[in-house]
Amino acid sequence: MTHSEELWDDVAGVALGMGAPGTASKPESVAGAINAHAAEDAYDAEVVRRLVLLAQELRHDHRDSSAEMRERVSQLVGALSPAVLRRIASLAGDSMARRDYLIEFNEGFMPDVVLQFVLSGIDPRKQKLSPPLVRLLSKLASQATSAAEPLRTAAGSGFRQLVRDLIARWWLVAPDSYSFAQMFSEQQPASQMTALGGADADRVVQMSVEIDAMGSAVWTSVSTMVDGGRLRDLLEILKAAPKENEAVRQIIHHLATPTLLRAALRSEPVDFEVVERLLEPMGINAARLLLDEMAESQSRKVRQGIFDRLSRMGTELGPLVVERLQDKRWYVERNLLALLSELEYWPDDLSLETYTGHVDDRVRKEAIRFLLKIPEKRDQAILSALKQTDISLVRIGLMAVTDYGSEAAVPLLTKRIAESDFPPDMRLIAIRLLQRSKSGLALEALLKLVDGGRNFWNKPKLASRSPEMLAALSALNAGWPRERRASVFLDLARSAKEDDVRAAVGAA
Amino acid sequence: MSSVMTEGLEEELGAMRWVLQEIAAGNTFPAPEAKAIVQSLYVALHAQDPMQLIQVPLRDAADYPATHALNVSLLVMATAGFTGHSGADVLAVGLAGLLHDVGAVFTPEDLLTKSTPLTEDERTILKQHPIHGARAVLASEDNLDLPAIAAYEHHVRLDGGGYPTFKFPRKSHTASMLIQICDVFDAMRTPRPYKKAWPDELALSFIEERAGFEFQPELARSFVAMMKANAKA
Numbered sequence: 001m002t003h004s005e006e007l008w009d010d011v012a013g014v015a016l017g018m019g020a021p022g023t024a025s026k027p028e029s030v031a032g033a034i035n036a037h038a039a040e041d042a043y044d045a046e047v048v049r050r051l052v053l054l055a056q057e058l059r060h061d062h063r064d065s066s067a068e069m070r071e072r073v074s075q076l077v078g079a080l081s082p083a084v085l086r087r088i089a090s091l092a093g094d095s096m097a098r099r100d101y102l103i104e105f106n107e108g109f110m111p112d113v114v115l116q117f118v119l120s121g122i123d124p125r126k127q128k129l130s131p132p133l134v135r136l137l138s139k140l141a142s143q144a145t146s147a148a149e150p151l152r153t154a155a156g157s158g159f160r161q162l163v164r165d166l167i168a169r170w171w172l173v174a175p176d177s178y179s180f181a182q183m184f185s186e187q188q189p190a191s192q193m194t195a196l197g198g199a200d201a202d203r204v205v206q207m208s209v210e211i212d213a214m215g216s217a218v219w220t221s222v223s224t225m226v227d228g229g230r231l232r233d234l235l236e237i238l239k240a241a242p243k244e245n246e247a248v249r250q251i252i253h254h255l256a257t258p259t260l261l262r263a264a265l266r267s268e269p270v271d272f273e274v275v276e277r278l279l280e281p282m283g284i285n286a287a288r289l290l291l292d293e294m295a296e297s298q299s300r301k302v303r304q305g306i307f308d309r310l311s312r313m314g315t316e317l318g319p320l321v322v323e324r325l326q327d328k329r330w331y332v333e334r335n336l337l338a339l340l341s342e343l344e345y346w347p348d349d350l351s352l353e354t355y356t357g358h359v360d361d362r363v364r365k366e367a368i369r370f371l372l373k374i375p376e377k378r379d380q381a382i383l384s385a386l387k388q389t390d391i392s393l394v395r396i397g398l399m400a401v402t403d404y405g406s407e408a409a410v411p412l413l414t415k416r417i418a419e420s421d422f423p424p425d426m427r428l429i430a431i432r433l434l435q436r437s438k439s440g441l442a443l444e445a446l447l448k449l450v451d452g453g454r455n456f457w458n459k460p461k462l463a464s465r466s467p468e469m470l471a472a473l474s475a476l477n478a479g480w481p482r483e484r485r486a487s488v489f490l491d492l493a494r495s496a497k498e499d500d501v502r503a504a505v506g507a508a
Numbered sequence: 509m510s511s512v513m514t515e516g517l518e519e520e521l522g523a524m525r526w527v528l529q530e531i532a533a534g535n536t537f538p539a540p541e542a543k544a545i546v547q548s549l550y551v552a553l554h555a556q557d558p559m560q561l562i563q564v565p566l567r568d569a570a571d572y573p574a575t576h577a578l579n580v581s582l583l584v585m586a587t588a589g590f591t592g593h594s595g596a597d598v599l600a601v602g603l604a605g606l607l608h609d610v611g612a613v614f615t616p617e618d619l620l621t622k623s624t625p626l627t628e629d630e631r632t633i634l635k636q637h638p639i640h641g642a643r644a645v646l647a648s649e650d651n652l653d654l655p656a657i658a659a660y661e662h663h664v665r666l667d668g669g670g671y672p673t674f675k676f677p678r679k680s681h682t683a684s685m686l687i688q689i690c691d692v693f694d695a696m697r698t699p700r701p702y703k704k705a706w707p708d709e710l711a712l713s714f715i716e717e718r719a720g721f722e723f724q725p726e727l728a729r730s731f732v733a734m735m736k737a738n739a740k741a
Binding site for chain 1: 523526648660
């Protein structure tokens with residue numbers, strides 16, 4: 001006795017309610033017993049379970065005896081009354097159990113059996129089976145049973161594939177159009193022509209953009225490109241489309257995830273047009289990721305690119321940036337301060353003074369630049385800048401005094417002017433800035449620059465000509481033209497032999 | 509020239525009429541039915557071994573869309589089978605062939621059956637059907653990428669002429685180019701309100717003459733060879 005015969009006996013035994021009845025049990029007798037049995041869920045489930053075991057056995061059995069056994073099952077099912085078949089096929093409404101037996105029956109039994117179970121077990125609320133589809137399935141099932149070869153085998157294969165497709169559709173167990181054709185792929189020699197049956201993802205996306213339409217095929221193609229590491233190619237297609245294209249909008253929205261944004265920022269070289277398309281739908285939600293990448297990127301160009309995008313996000317970003325100041329790496333602090341400055345976000349509880357005293361010049365510079373933007377903190381920033389040893393910081397301070405003026409800066413300006421190692425060009429700037437002040441301190445500093453002491457006749461004389469001396473004369477002439485001590489030097493200048501000295505006091 | 513199985517394909521023809529009605533009504537895209545039709549046509553092509561071409565004659569002018577869909581599907585599957593493509597490819601291109609003209613259901617019928625030359629405006633409307641077709645197919649819950657592409661590209665000529673014009677310049681898909689040949693051939697050999705049916709031989713000559721600029725030459729040669737081989741069978 002073959003294993004399938006033993007399993008048939010099990011089916012018969014369950015149906016007839018007795019032990020192994022022997023292979024003599026005719027399908028009609030077994031069907032009669034099932035028809036006569038009172039409705040009982042456990043009984044139905046056991047009959048189906050035994051049939052599933054038989055189907056599993058027959059699935060890989062292609063001997064002649066298996067064909068006879070399949071025929072026996074067809075006779076059994078064909079002899080069941082429609083009402084009993086519906087009851088058994090529905091399995092008391094257990095949808096997943098229906099799916100499981102359909103999968104097994106489809107692979108192990110004849111199509112006529114499968115079709116009867118499909119039609120009897122269908123849940124019309126969720127599973128649609130149109131009349132044309134039923135007719136086509138019936139036709140294939142009939143051909144699979146009674147047509148001559150090779151049509152018979154082709155019909156059987158076609159029927160099974162369509163049922164697989166329905167099972168996949170109804171229970172979402174697997175995709176689709178590929179499986180629709182997949183079973184034939186190993187039966188035929190490989191194609192001589194390329195890619196007749198397969199669509200390339202780029203083409204699908206291009207078409208989607210051209211006709212502004214979406215659908216399952218487009219999503220699949222999008223995933224194919226992304227999973228294949230071709231995000232850039234995909235976005236190149238999308239970039240070429242107008243922004244009002246709905247398909248593009250949907251795809252971009254779908255792509256705008258932290259994972260892909262990070263991938264875009266880490267690609268070489270970074271395409272910021274791509275980054276911007278991803279950022280559009282993400283908005284402020286992308287900020288944390290951008291801040292992370294700005295802190296970690298080794299590329300100055302990338303950091304600058306991220307900085308530019310962050311700086312356009314507005315003050316809403318401010319608290320997130322302040323939070324990041326906990327990171328004490330100097331370049332992180334510098335970039336964050338610069339970003340806060342761009343955003344013009346300065347909460348009261350943010351102590352910028354901490355950063356103007358930072359050990360790193362670059363952080364100090366950024367903090368000073370930031371403070372200069374805040375009117376009430378500007379003097380403090382200027383003083384801080386003018387005190388620096390880093391000349392570039394001092395220059396920032398001088399520029400700030402030029403732009404905004406600062407009486408508070410006068411003492412420091414006079415001090416720096418007096419320093420012998422103060423760069424001449426900056427000393428000149430500082431001298432000119434003193435002209436704006438009306439303070440005695442400024443006057444004294446300027447007088448010191450023009451005072452050359454006494455001559456042989458003990459008369460005041462001008463200091464030796466120098467750019468600083470000329471600038472100081474000019475400043476005195478502009479700011480203190482009638483001041484008693486200044487007038488002495490201004491008069492001397494007006495009568496000087498040198499043209500540039502006279503020019504400094506407007507007497508050339 | 510070929511064995512005609514008109515009686516044997518009634519279910520497929522009826523199903524295709526239904527498919528087109530569903531698409532025109534904007535109902536859920538009838539992908540299972542379309543696949544079942546192609547599967548059944550594929551089986552029918554196996555009535556003899558090797559694959560034999562069959563065709564559905566047009567009985568009623570109103571039946572042209574469904575009949576044409578079936579015939580193009582059969583022609584492309586027969587050609588793909590003849591050239592040694594896998595069963596998977598044959599079925600895939602068969603489905604694309606079946607659905608290549610579904611966009612025409614959105615074109616006013618009087619335009620499709622007009623017996624006098626179309627005006628420029630009418631031609632513009634007619635030329636929209638590849639776009640309508642691709643949109644309809646894309647709307648399917650199934651991944652019908654190749655059918656959507658073929659619906660969109662089947663009027664684009666090898667030399668770039670035809671319609672629609674691609675924003676992203678590219679060659680049409682091989683399946684689209686094969687479907688184009690079968691589409692033109694079936695349209696020529698079928699009587700329409702505005703023209704008589706061409707004899708198969710004349711239609712085949714037309715395909716051969718335009719190979720290389722209108723039609724992809726290798727595909728055109730394969731198609732003609734398949735037709736001639738079937739004529740001898």
